Every structure is written in C-alpha cells, then in structure tokens.
Amino acid sequence: MLPGCSITTSLSFVNARVGFAVIGGGPRASNLFRTDDGARSWRLVSRFPAPAVVSFGNRSDGLALVTTNNKSGSGTLYRTTDGGRSWHRTRFCGATSDPARTVYCGEPSSFGRHAVVLAIAQNLGRGTDRAFIYTTADAGRHWSRHGVPPIDSPEMPSFSAPSANDLFVYSLNGALHTTTNGGRTWSTIKQPAFRDLSEMQFVSADYGWILARGHFEYTTDAGRSWKPIGTR
Numbered sequence: 001m002l003p004g005c006s007i008t009t010s011l012s013f014v015n016a017r018v019g020f021a022v023i024g025g026g027p028r029a030s031n032l033f034r035t036d037d038g039a040r041s042w043r044l045v046s047r048f049p050a051p052a053v054v055s056f057g058n059r060s061d062g063l064a065l066v067t068t069n070n071k072s073g074s075g076t077l078y079r080t081t082d083g084g085r086s087w088h089r090t091r092f093c094g095a096t097s098d099p100a101r102t103v104y105c106g107e108p109s110s111f112g113r114h115a116v117v118l119a120i121a122q123n124l125g126r127g128t129d130r131a132f133i134y135t136t137a138d139a140g141r142h143w144s145r146h147g148v149p150p151i152d153s154p155e156m157p158s159f160s161a162p163s164a165n166d167l168f169v170y171s172l173n174g175a176l177h178t179t180t181n182g183g184r185t186w187s188t189i190k191q192p193a194f195r196d197l198s199e200m201q202f203v204s205a206d207y208g209w210i211l212a213r214g215h216f217e218y219t220t221d222a223g224r225s226w227k228p229i230g231t232r
Helices: none
Strands: 008-013 019-024 030-035 043-048 052-056 062-066 076-080 101-105 109-111 114-123 128-136 144-147 167-171 175-179 187-190 197-202 208-212 215-219
Touching (some): 167 197
Antiparallel strands (some): 019 030, 062 076, 197 208
C-alpha cells in the first residue's frame, strides 16, 4: 500500500514487480516512491518541488514532467539515469531564449534509453502554434525534433506511443497522424469516428482504442478501420 493519504498523480511500472509512483505532497510538492515487490511495499526515492508525472523505461532511466508554479504553466522536463535518485533538467520544454516563444510539453513516454515527448511550440508574437515530436536515444541527454502535420489546435492533442517508433497523434480536424519511424515521416488517416474524441490509447503498433461521443471503438490495423467494442 502506498504511504499516506495523499493523491497518487502518476504510476509507471517497468515489469510486474518494479514500479514508481508519484504522491502529491501539496500544491507545491510531490514525492517519488518505488516498489520492488509488486506494490506490496514502497520506499521514498526522491522529492519534486511541484506536482510531477513520471515515465520509466527500465529500473534506471526515466523522465518527469514537473508542473511549474509560475504563470506560464508550461512545465519542465527532467531526466534520471539512476532510478530517480537524482534528476537533471533537459534542454527543451518551458522557458526559451526567445521571450515570445514557449514550449509546452506533454507527458513523456520512456522506453529505457529511448523516449518520446509530444510538444506544442507557441509563438506568442505571431499567434502561431506548431506540434513537434522530440526523441532521444540516450535517456534524455540529447533530443532530436521532428515536425507533426498540422493539428488545428492550440492545446495539447491526444497522443499515444506504444513504442519509441510507433506514434499516434490525433488532430481536431478528424485526422489520425501515424508514424512508424519515431516521427521522421508521417501518414494521415481521416475517420469520422475521430471527431469529438476524448481519449486514445494504443498498446501496440496495430491495436488501440478511442473514446469518442461517449462510445468506445477499437482498431486492429493501426487506425485504418474502427469497430465498436463488443463486436468482431
């Protein structure tokens, strides 16, 4: 059982026994715990100065999106290579050298040394927004940026990453953008079912589900066709 009565804000398991949990310690703090026995017992690993969401790809390598307490609310991305004992800020996300531009990061997806993050870059001076996929192959020390097709939204779109290469981004214009090479090239699938989408989750390169207009639908062919859950 997790300690205390605070709210659990994030869970990330790397196998059936080893996992990490972030426990809210108030509006300006949170704590990272680890289990090695399938959640029967937990120990404190480290503390964050603000609420955080974590994703671990193995026992050592992980990412944390820490919500800032300033007015921008853009969040800050940190990385760890020692199981969460120490954290280091990455070179993107949040404040930039250009005062008219801010990068808003989504929740990270870690796969060990490889990881992906969807981010929205806002140019406040021009009123334009762009979506990018950031990828890393060294646990977040260095990142590569790949453009995403237009998403028609100033907010963070739905994003799912079952692996570091197979990525899915939903656009408000009723399109699903997919890539099988970590964002270097994209394909676009337009489906009426994507309109009014609330949730999207892929568990493999082919199988996923969406919640749209109060109904669940699933796909077994990477989003090319969808059926209501309960049908074959």
